[in-house]
Amino acid sequence: MSAELTAAPAREAGGEEAGLSPETLLEMYETMLLARRVDERAWVLHRQGKVAFHISGMGHEAVHIGTAYAMRRGYDILHPYYRDLGLCLALGMTPREFMLGLFGRKDDPNSGGRQMPSHWGMKRLNIISGSSPVATQVPQAAGIALAERLKGGDRVTIASLGEGSTSEGDFHEALNWAGVHKLPLVVLVENNIYAISVPMHLQMNVANVADRACAYGIEGVTVDGNDVFAVYREMKKAIERARSGGGATLFEAKTYRPVPHSSDDDDRTYRSREEVEEWKKRDPLLRFRNELMRRGILTEELDQEYEARVAASVDDAQKYAEAAPLPAPEDALGAVYAD
Numbered sequence: 001m002s003a004e005l006t007a008a009p010a011r012e013a014g015g016e017e018a019g020l021s022p023e024t025l026l027e028m029y030e031t032m033l034l035a036r037r038v039d040e041r042a043w044v045l046h047r048q049g050k051v052a053f054h055i056s057g058m059g060h061e062a063v064h065i066g067t068a069y070a071m072r073r074g075y076d077i078l079h080p081y082y083r084d085l086g087l088c089l090a091l092g093m094t095p096r097e098f099m100l101g102l103f104g105r106k107d108d109p110n111s112g113g114r115q116m117p118s119h120w121g122m123k124r125l126n127i128i129s130g131s132s133p134v135a136t137q138v139p140q141a142a143g144i145a146l147a148e149r150l151k152g153g154d155r156v157t158i159a160s161l162g163e164g165s166t167s168e169g170d171f172h173e174a175l176n177w178a179g180v181h182k183l184p185l186v187v188l189v190e191n192n193i194y195a196i197s198v199p200m201h202l203q204m205n206v207a208n209v210a211d212r213a214c215a216y217g218i219e220g221v222t223v224d225g226n227d228v229f230a231v232y233r234e235m236k237k238a239i240e241r242a243r244s245g246g247g248a249t250l251f252e253a254k255t256y257r258p259v260p261h262s263s264d265d266d267d268r269t270y271r272s273r274e275e276v277e278e279w280k281k282r283d284p285l286l287r288f289r290n291e292l293m294r295r296g297i298l299t300e301e302l303d304q305e306y307e308a309r310v311a312a313s314v315d316d317a318q319k320y321a322e323a324a325p326l327p328a329p330e331d332a333l334g335a336v337y338a339d
């Protein structure tokens with residue numbers, strides 16, 4: 001049985017009230033475009049046999065860009081998961097850095113080529129390195145938020161995960177802790193209605209992940225995750241609430257994953273092509289583009305300029321990473337054991 005596409009209503013992007021200047025909106029658009037084009041290139045490189053694995057953020061870009069711009073970038077802390085390509089790019093990761101990770105090169109900033117690709121971790125951007133077991137980042141993020149409180153700081157921690165990962169005990173323990181201690185934490189659930197092949201209705205018997213927030217005594221918010229304005233507006237409120245002592249938020253952004261779970265998955269075995277085609281009407285990049293054009297902020301000419309600049313940046317990143325050295329075999333355990 002295929003999952004119902006009730007998750008993301010196909011309404012037009014609104015959000016004039018979001019209070020973003022035309023310059024910022026264009027910057028957000030170019031970043032979203034970059035995330036999409038980098039991601040598309042990664043799929044091509046995988047199909048060409050040049051890289052071993054890719055796990056995509058495609059379709060999640062409005063969640064990523066809206067969240068990043070609501071954060072104090074470089075100040076607040078992100079404990080991300082593997083879908084967060086656009087979020088990490090918007091926080092300052094460069095396309096070259098992404099490609100170094102994708103190609104498993106020595107200078108991969110996440111792990112020096114040791115981890116799987118898309119296991120983000122960059123000290124300079126306050127992006128905390130996670131591990132592959134899903135939801136383990138949530139209690140760790142709660143701990144970071146508690147530490148920030150004890151130190152008297154006002155940085156907010158954001159931890160992200162998928163809706164399927166909310167079935168893990170770690171998620172519930174962390175939210176309970178966040179409620180009890182009123183932690184400066186936002187737990188961002190990127191609800192794309194599948195956990196690999198398992199649809200949402202087999203993970204939980206509630207309509208919205210955020211409906212569970214009241215059980216922990218925290219705020220719960222559900223937004224259309226394909227609408228960058230809605231994500232930005234509501235995320236800003238959640239982050240400011242956390243910063244000013246108002247406690248944690250369970251933030252659910254409803255979206256869709258238009259591609260297979262990873263380069264190792266064949267999604268034709270569990271969902272129809274019609275369902276995936278239906279998504280295209282809700283493509284967050286297209287919606288943002290149309291809305292900016294409707295407002296007269298973006299023009300065809302400007303869009304072409306962005307496309308050209310983004311393509312050049314993706315080409316440059318690929319060339320750079322392909323030519324970069326691999327890690328030395330004798331360094332494989334270097335970050336595991338102390339000298």
Ligand SMILES: Cc1ncc(C[n+]2csc(CCOP(=O)(O)OP(=O)(O)O)c2C)c(N)n1
Nearest residue numbers: 083132133134162163164165192194195196
């Ligand atoms: C504890 C644990 N169980 C299983 C897996 C294998 N696994 C990796 S991703 C994934 C699906 C997660 O789905 P969801 O949380 O909805 O995130 P999405 O991939 O849809 O963004 C699973 C089961 C894992 N990494 N860790």
Ligand SMILES: [Mg+2]
Nearest residue numbers: 162163194195
């Ligand atoms: Mg999912």
